[in-house]
Structures are given as structure tokens and as C-alpha cells.
Amino acid sequence: MKNVNKVYWSVIIVCGLLFIADALYHKHPYFSLETWFGFYGLYGFIACIGLVLAAKEMRKMLIRDEKYYDTDNRDNGDDA
Numbered sequence: 506m507k508n509v510n511k512v513y514w515s516v517i518i519v520c521g522l523l524f525i526a527d528a529l530y531h532k533h534p535y536f537s538l539e540t541w542f543g544f545y546g547l548y549g550f551i552a553c554i555g556l557v558l559a560a561k562e563m564r565k566m567l568i569r570d571e572k573y574y575d576t577d578n579r580d581n582g583d584d585a
Contacts, residue, residue, distance in 0.1 A: 523546065524546050527543050527545065527546065528542060
């Protein structure tokens with residue numbers, strides 16, 4: 506658990522530093538939204554949340570029964 510906390514906080518620190526580093530380089534935006542401070546980080550975060558929510562909904566459509574891959578031979582005790 507101690508190492509998990511170290512990884513957790515190190516990821517948070519790296520993300521924070523990268524967010525701050527957004528102000529340190531010159532951008533060549535195509536859209537005006539891209540000039541906002543932290544746009545790419547926020548866009549990535551929102552996209553990640555959208556992917557998780559979409560996957561939760563897709564799971565409802567794609568889920569299979571627990572015994573979906575079982576065959577009748579295993580019920581009889583055969584190993585074929």
C-alpha cells in the first residue's frame with residue numbers, strides 16, 4: 506500500500522507539472538480554443554472520462570453469461 510501511494514502522488518505531481526509547463530512553450534493553434542491555458546490537458550481528461558462512460562454502457566450490450574464458453578462435454582465429465 507505504501508508503494509501505491511507513492512505512485513499515486515507521483516502521477517499527480519507529474520500531471521500538475523505538465524499542466525504548468527503548458528505556459529512555457531509557443532503553440533501553433535488551428536482553433537482559437539487551443540490557445541487556452543491547459544486546453545490539451547483538460548481535453549484529454551474529458552475524453553478519458555467519456556471513454557470510461559462509453560465503455561460502461563457498451564458493457565451492458567456486450568456482456569455474456571458466465572458460462573458462455575462452457576461446452577456440454579465438461580458437464581458430463583469428459584475432457585474432450
